[in-house]
Amino acid sequence: MKARHRRFIWIGAGVAVLGAASALVLNAFQSNLVFFFTPTQIAANEVPRNRAFRIGGLVEEKSLARESDGLTVRFVVTDTAASVPVVYKGILPDLFKEGKGVVAQGEIGSDGVFRASEVLAKHDENYMPPAAADAVNKARGTTAAAEKTTKTLQR
Amino acid sequence: MTSSSWYRYSSPATFYPIAGRLIPWFGWAAAVMAAIGTWIGLAIAPTDFQQGDAYRIIFIHVASAWMSMFMYVVMAAWSALFLGFNTRLSAMMAQAMAPTGALMTLIALVTGSLWGKPTWGTYWAWDARMTSELILLFLYMGVIALRNAIDDPRRADRACAVLSLVGVINVPIIYYSVKWWNTLHQGSSVSLTAAPKMAMTMLTGMLIMALAAWFYAIAVALYRVRVIMLERERGSAWVGELQEVKSR
Numbered sequence: 574m575k576a577r578h579r580r581f582i583w584i585g586a587g588v589a590v591l592g593a594a595s596a597l598v599l600n601a602f603q604s605n606l607v608f609f610f611t612p613t614q615i616a617a618n619e620v621p622r623n624r625a626f627r628i629g630g631l632v633e634e635k636s637l638a639r640e641s642d643g644l645t646v647r648f649v650v651t652d653t654a655a656s657v658p659v660v661y662k663g664i665l666p667d668l669f670k671e672g673k674g675v676v677a678q679g680e681i682g683s684d685g686v687f688r689a690s691e692v693l694a695k696h697d698e699n700y701m702p703p704a705a706a707d708a709v710n711k712a713r714g715t716t717a718a719a720e721k722t723t724k725t726l727q728r
Numbered sequence: 729m730t731s732s733s734w735y736r737y738s739s740p741a742t743f744y745p746i747a748g749r750l751i752p753w754f755g756w757a758a759a760v761m762a763a764i765g766t767w768i769g770l771a772i773a774p775t776d777f778q779q780g781d782a783y784r785i786i787f788i789h790v791a792s793a794w795m796s797m798f799m800y801v802v803m804a805a806w807s808a809l810f811l812g813f814n815t816r817l818s819a820m821m822a823q824a825m826a827p828t829g830a831l832m833t834l835i836a837l838v839t840g841s842l843w844g845k846p847t848w849g850t851y852w853a854w855d856a857r858m859t860s861e862l863i864l865l866f867l868y869m870g871v872i873a874l875r876n877a878i879d880d881p882r883r884a885d886r887a888c889a890v891l892s893l894v895g896v897i898n899v900p901i902i903y904y905s906v907k908w909w910n911t912l913h914q915g916s917s918v919s920l921t922a923a924p925k926m927a928m929t930m931l932t933g934m935l936i937m938a939l940a941a942w943f944y945a946i947a948v949a950l951y952r953v954r955v956i957m958l959e960r961e962r963g964s965a966w967v968g969e970l971q972e973v974k975s976r
Contacts, residue, residue: 574970576738576811577813577814580811580812581808581812584811584812584893587893588893588896588897591897593893595897599901599908603909606852606856606908606909607909607910608855608856608909608910608911608912609912610910611910624918629910630927643776643892649939664760665849666777666846666847666848667846667847667849667850668778668847668848670848673778676912687776691849691850692849692911693848693849693850693853694847694848694849695848695912695914695916696778696779697914697915698914698915698916698917698925699917699925699926700776700783700786700917700925700926700930701776701927701930702774702775702776702777702927703775703776703777703928707777728892
């Protein structure tokens with residue numbers, strides 16, 4: 574074996590060991606690396622207690638309601654299996670819409686209502702012109718479209 | 729082709745004129761591609777059904793983000809070749825890639841941030857994709873800083889090569905972050921394994937801009953490696969015999 578072959582084996586082994594170490598570390602911190610929890614996880618009590626966290630899901634259709642002060646909004650975040658009511662006071666991002674993805678940060682009260690301090694819109698990876706989007710939605714029907722968005726969210 | 733003829737190209741004296749001849753080709757290709765891509769992106773491609781015109785950030789954001797990751801892998805590959813074969817040109821190539829890689833990372837972060845405010849509602853979130861891309865920027869800056877911190881170029885080559893190789897672990901983490909964890913950043917619209925999730929003209933514009941980024945990166949890296957060669961080999965015979973050096 575030539576000296577340079579041995580050097581390449583050492584380089585390869587070094588990178589492999591580092592890769593394995595990073596994989597183990599990332600695996601250990603798995604729960605801290607998620608950006609948000611789903612309503613199902615909240616229902617199963619898998620969320621951190623007494624600490625702010627984020628929930629992510631779809632804004633349930635026809636759940637958005639504005640209170641009389643004009644700033645406080647209530648909506649329901651769902652992953653189609655479970656859902657969590659959310660109350661938020663502030664300005665919503667442009668892409669916030671019923672049936673679309675959302676990520677909200679805040680704490681869950683003893684009444685089961687999530688009090689959000691920040692609401693972000695979660696965009697999906699589909700890009701198309703408006704006419705095409707209409708055609709797709711018509712062809713697919715709303716239930717199938719909701720399923721697809723859920724899949725996007727879980728990915 | 730025998731292995732000895734490959735080694736010939738690892739000599740700066742041979743590679744310097746080759747790089748010089750390649751630069752205008754890649755430079756002009758980059759300019760033409762960028763012009764076509766910008767035209768398709770801003771004039772031809774339709775607006776998006778949800779984001780309106782804000783989505784047009786992809787024509788620069790995606791190209792620069794891809795390049796930022798790809799250039800790091802190439803830099804690490806040159807570093808591995810340098811450590812294995814001990815060819816000084818490999819180290820010079822790695823050195824030449826770092827600033828452009830850092831630039832691409834910065835463009836990806838800044839454009840993404842500007843897009844994030846109107847679409848997500850925030851300039852920055854500490855999700856896995858964004859954080860790992862920020863770490864990539866720090867890795868590039870670390871490699872550049874480490875080189876400047878060590879006076880002996882041969883020692884600097886080795887130290888930077890090791891740091892580059894260690895950092896390469898971060899690239900698959902960036903790429904797969906949107907699959908492995910819940911992130912605010914959306915999943916990939918384009919991948920090697922699935923049909924693209926975007927309209928054809930949008931995709932075309934984006935891919936042309938990606939090609940422009942490739943050619944630009946190659947042209948600039950070759951230009952920079954020529955300067956590095958002249959600087960580091962200034963005492964050697966082949967530099968003294970160059971036409972442009974003699975005429976000074």
